[in-house]
Structure formats: C-alpha cells, structure tokens
Amino acid sequence: MDLSPLEFVFIFLLFNLGVRIVVCLNVVGSWQAGSDKELMTVLAAFAFQKTDPVAMEGSRGYIYGNIxxxxxxxxxxxxxxxxxxxxxxxxxxxxxxxxxEPCTHLMGPISELAFEKRCFPNNRQDFFRAVPCPSFDLCSEEDDPLNVVPGSQFSFHIQDTTGARFWYLLLTNCLLNEHCNWTKSNSRVRLNYDIWLVNGHPDRSGINPFEHQFSFERQDTMELFAFAFLLFLALAFAQLHSCRKGEKMVSLVLLAFLVMRVLGFLLHSFYCLKFAFYGRASGMLTLFGDLFASTADMGLMLLLIAVVKSWPSSIRNFMSKRRYGSMGIVCMMLQIVFTCTAAGTTFQYIPLHMLETWPGWMSMATRLLMTQCFMMELRFAVKRETSREREDFLLHFGSGCMVWFVYVIILAVAVLQIPLLWRYKIITGTRTFIILRLSLTVSGICILADFIAYSALVHLFWPQSGKERTYFEEPRSTRQSGGEEWEEFEQSIISTDQR
Structure with a gap:
C-alpha cells in the first residue's frame, strides 16, 4: 500500500503517542514474579525534597500503599x-x-546498608519489604502500626536533611534463603500494587497540593504555567485589539501564534491541576501543550524571516515564494515529529525535557538553519535600505531577534552541566516570579524570553503607532507591484558577492 508523506507522518505520530498516554506517581498495576521473569523492574522514580529538621513529619517523603x-x-x-x-x-x-548467581551480585550493594531483622540486624536503612503482604494485614517488616499510613500495608519514610534526592522503588525476583543468601524466586505469583509517592505527610496534602503529589524537580510548575497562561492571554487580547484596529497579515499571523501559546500553557496548567489532586494525569495533555508551543515558535521564526525578506513591504506573498514556502512546511512537519518523538523520553527513568534529548538537538539544528536564513535576509534588507534611520532600526531589530533565535541553543548546551534535579525548572522558568513562591527555583528562562519576544512584536506592529508607521510602511516612492524590483536588487547583490 502506497502512503502519501502526510499519511506516513500521521501513522508515525500515532505509533509514538500510543505508548505514552499516562504519567503518574500513584503507581497502579500488576507484576508477575517467577524465576523465568525479569530480575528487577522499576515501579517509580521520584525526587523527595530536603527534610526540614524543625518540621520532620510534614516535610519528609512518604511511600505507602498495598501489594x-x-x-x-x-x-x-x-x-x-x-x-x-x-x-x-x-x-x-x-x-x-x-x-x-545474579541475585547475589544484584542485591549485594543493598545488603551492605539495608536492615533485615533475620539476616542483616546491624544495618540501619529501611529498604526492604517482602511481598505480597498478608491480606488485610500489614507487611511483616512493619513492626509499629503507628508508622504506617492508615489504609496501607506498608510505608517508607524518606528523611534526608542534606538535600533533595531521587529515589527508586523496585520489585526484584530475589529472596533470602534460610542461610541468608540471595536466590531467585521460584514462585510464579501475580502481584497487584497500588502505591503513592508524596512529599509531606499524606494527612497534610491540603496545605500545598501543588507540591504534595509532585516530584521535587516538578514542584511549583503549576504556578509557573498558570502565571505564563495569564501573561500570554493578556498579550493575545492586546493583539486581538490590534487586529481589530487595522487588519494586516502579519498581525493576524502573530495573533494565531499567541493563541497557540495560550492553549499550550492552558493544557500544561490543566495537567498539573489534575495531577495535584489525583496523582495521575494523561501525558497527552503535556504532549499537545508542547506541540502548540513548538509549532508556534517555528511559525514565529518563519514570520521574522518573512518580515526582513519583504522589508519594508507586505509579507502577503511570502508563502507563495517556492523557496521559503516549501521550507516552512518541511520545518513545521519536522518540528511536530521531533516533539512527538521526544515525548516520554527518560534517563535513568527520570523524565527529560525536550532540550535534553536527541530529537531536541535535531530541533536545535533546524533552529540554526532558520537563524542562518534570517541573517541572510537581514543582510539583503540592510543593503537595499536607503534611509539611515530605518537602517539603524533594522539592525537593532535584527539583533534582538537573533538573541531570541539562539538563546535556546545556548541554554541547551549549558543545561547539560546542571544536575537533573534542577534542569526542568531552569529550562521552563525564571527566578523572577517571587510573588508566586518561585523564589527558591531558577525557573522561567524560556517563558520569560518568549514573552519578551512576543511583547516586542505586538508593540512594533501596533496599528498607528509611531514605530509601525515609521519603520514598517514602505515609502510610496519605492513601492513596486509584487516586489519585483526588490527581487532584482537581491539577485544583483548575490551576483556581486560571488565575483
């Protein structure tokens, strides 16, 4: 069966989306124990916050549930x-x-630290639970019912006053025999589990629901996305008012990109809100939020190229030009594929931001290509400009746009030197949102940079503003039908440079 390129991309995206539907820290499922099964499986990776010595119970981490x-x-x-x-x-x-003897080697490092009342009575770390637990009763290791969260068969208390840290919850096919040696389990038993991982005591979840269910590296992101949603929503309404005052293609296109960013932040906010109250949420929400954001950014890059390409005339005929029209369609499709492929990518079972993945780096390569096109068209626009004042403005406009083009690439390189606990907040936010309890995180870099870029464009293209009249309206004496003279001028520059 022959498939068109669009059908192939659609099937590819469905395949990638099909296995990345749910992300949760309320871990529910089943696992088959037995000697012929996998030796170890990871149930969850979760970052627990630093324990406050003054409020131990309210700040330590808890893992509780039933198996x-x-x-x-x-x-x-x-x-x-x-x-x-x-x-x-x-x-x-x-x-x-x-x-x-794989179990001996696998469990050896844990046996040096973990307490087990029969085999390792001198160790101090509480790392083991023999499962399944007795029906309607506590696990055998739970010697004090007061330490167990009500309604659960077991509880782990994570207390670390030195700092936040990632922890992993595992199921292993290994058991201790009568000689305290680790051997593979021969029992073919299906284990059903329902486990919660939270920061802070479960009875105090209402104090701050936007931190309780979240792994440490994702705490405060609800406030971040909600604030970004309000910022871009206000900017979108301002641009809508701009379009009503004077309709221009560039203003309508900019409005479309702003609406996409608003929808993206709305989906991210809804994901965080649902996760905060249920401990589970569909990863499709964040995926579509990322798709809206990435395609809007790609579209904005094409828009900026269009502005300098047609300077200072209209960009109405930009997409009809075969070179950039085809490039725009290809880049948009690639960006969608890269975003979908990066969704659900993990390192050591820790979710990664797109900038930390190989599809993210391919997206950065596409961004570099767009940067090169922008610089080339900016050079042509400066050479054909006859007004000194407009030329100075064009250079400043191009410099500001270049900062927005390349900052993500610089950030992607720099973030690799930062611990995983802090990367997500650094990529998605900034430290400036102190009023929203984000003073302890370095968050908002991307959001703040994008907001500044969109705000500057809304201001520049505002109808009847001084800058819009002075710099973005072509003098009547130089207007040419269809921009043919500009094309001839550009070709003459290329010919001169080649000599």
Whole structure:
C-alpha cells in the first residue's frame, strides 16, 4: 500500500503517542514474579525534597500503599534505593545474565546498608519489604502500626536533611534463603500494587497540593504555567485589539501564534491541576501543550524571516515564494515529529525535557538553519535600505531577534552541566516570579524570553503607532507591484558577492 508523506507522518505520530498516554506517581498495576521473569523492574522514580529538621513529619517523603496477591507465599522483594545505589544496581544488572548467581551480585550493594531483622540486624536503612503482604494485614517488616499510613500495608519514610534526592522503588525476583543468601524466586505469583509517592505527610496534602503529589524537580510548575497562561492571554487580547484596529497579515499571523501559546500553557496548567489532586494525569495533555508551543515558535521564526525578506513591504506573498514556502512546511512537519518523538523520553527513568534529548538537538539544528536564513535576509534588507534611520532600526531589530533565535541553543548546551534535579525548572522558568513562591527555583528562562519576544512584536506592529508607521510602511516612492524590483536588487547583490 502506497502512503502519501502526510499519511506516513500521521501513522508515525500515532505509533509514538500510543505508548505514552499516562504519567503518574500513584503507581497502579500488576507484576508477575517467577524465576523465568525479569530480575528487577522499576515501579517509580521520584525526587523527595530536603527534610526540614524543625518540621520532620510534614516535610519528609512518604511511600505507602498495598501489594496483594491471591497467593500467601512470599514471592519477591519491594526495594527502595537512592540514585547512587540505583546506578550501581543498573551496572550489575547489565552483566547479571553472565552470572550463575545474579541475585547475589544484584542485591549485594543493598545488603551492605539495608536492615533485615533475620539476616542483616546491624544495618540501619529501611529498604526492604517482602511481598505480597498478608491480606488485610500489614507487611511483616512493619513492626509499629503507628508508622504506617492508615489504609496501607506498608510505608517508607524518606528523611534526608542534606538535600533533595531521587529515589527508586523496585520489585526484584530475589529472596533470602534460610542461610541468608540471595536466590531467585521460584514462585510464579501475580502481584497487584497500588502505591503513592508524596512529599509531606499524606494527612497534610491540603496545605500545598501543588507540591504534595509532585516530584521535587516538578514542584511549583503549576504556578509557573498558570502565571505564563495569564501573561500570554493578556498579550493575545492586546493583539486581538490590534487586529481589530487595522487588519494586516502579519498581525493576524502573530495573533494565531499567541493563541497557540495560550492553549499550550492552558493544557500544561490543566495537567498539573489534575495531577495535584489525583496523582495521575494523561501525558497527552503535556504532549499537545508542547506541540502548540513548538509549532508556534517555528511559525514565529518563519514570520521574522518573512518580515526582513519583504522589508519594508507586505509579507502577503511570502508563502507563495517556492523557496521559503516549501521550507516552512518541511520545518513545521519536522518540528511536530521531533516533539512527538521526544515525548516520554527518560534517563535513568527520570523524565527529560525536550532540550535534553536527541530529537531536541535535531530541533536545535533546524533552529540554526532558520537563524542562518534570517541573517541572510537581514543582510539583503540592510543593503537595499536607503534611509539611515530605518537602517539603524533594522539592525537593532535584527539583533534582538537573533538573541531570541539562539538563546535556546545556548541554554541547551549549558543545561547539560546542571544536575537533573534542577534542569526542568531552569529550562521552563525564571527566578523572577517571587510573588508566586518561585523564589527558591531558577525557573522561567524560556517563558520569560518568549514573552519578551512576543511583547516586542505586538508593540512594533501596533496599528498607528509611531514605530509601525515609521519603520514598517514602505515609502510610496519605492513601492513596486509584487516586489519585483526588490527581487532584482537581491539577485544583483548575490551576483556581486560571488565575483
């Protein structure tokens, strides 16, 4: 069956979206224990905040829930490890297929730290739970019912006064035998689990619901996206008023991109709101939010190229020019593919921002191509400009646009040097939103930069403003039908440079 390019892209996107529907920290599911199954599986990766020594109970992390089965036989171990220990286990797991006793090597690093009343009574860390737990009863390791969250069979308390850290919740097919040696489980048992991971005591979730359910690196993002939504919504209404006062193609196109950004922030805000109250939300919300944002940014780059390409006349015929019309369509399709491919990408089971993935770097390469096109057209526009005042403005306009073109690329390089705990907030926000409790995070870089760029364009293209009349209206003496003279002038510049 022959497929058109658009049909192929559509099927490709459906394939990528189909496996990335739900992201949650209320972990619900089932797992088959048994000797022929995988040795270890990761249930969740979650960053717990720094514990406040003054308010231990309200600031420590909690993992609680139920793991049940129709069988009463102990079939597996529920294990809690931090990021550094998980990296060691991952290295051991990669080579475990060569070992005759893989469980001994896998669980060895944990056995040096974790308490087990029969085999490791001198260790102090509470990392183990034998599962399944008895029906309608606590797990065997829970010796004090007061430490268990009501309605749960087990609870882990994560207390770290040194700083925030990623923790991993694992299920392993390994058990301790009567000689305290680790062996593979021979029990083919299906385990059903319903587990919550939260920052702060579960009974105090109402104090700050926008931090309680969220992993540390995603805390405060609800306030960030909600504030960004309000900012861009106000800007979109201003641009709508601008379009009503004087309709121009450039103003209508800019309004369309602003509406896309507003929809993107709205979807992100709704995702965070739903996650805050239910611990689960559809990843499709954030995916479509990212799609709106990335396509709007790509469209804005094309719009800026159109402005300098047609300077100072209308951009009405820009997309009809084969070179940039085709390039615009291809770049838009590539941006959609890159955004969908990057969705759900993880490193050590930690979700990554698009800028940290290979599709994100391909998107940066496309952005570099657009930057080169903008610089080339800006050079032509400056050379054909006869007014010194307009030429100075064009140079300043181009310089400001260039900063917006390249800042994401610089940020993508710099962010790789920053710990994973802080990357997401650095990419998505800025420190300036102190009024919204974001004073402790470095957030808003992308949002703030984009808002400044869109605000500047709304101001420049405002009908009957001094700048719009002075710089964006072509003098009557130089107007040519269809811009043919500008094309001839551009070709003469190219010919001169080639000599």
């Amino acid at each position: 049940t089965s129709s069988s009463k036989v102990t079939a597996a171990q529920l294990v809690l490890v931090d990021y550094e220990l998980f990296r060691k286990l991952s290295l051991v797991l990669d080579s475990s297929h060569k070992d005759k």
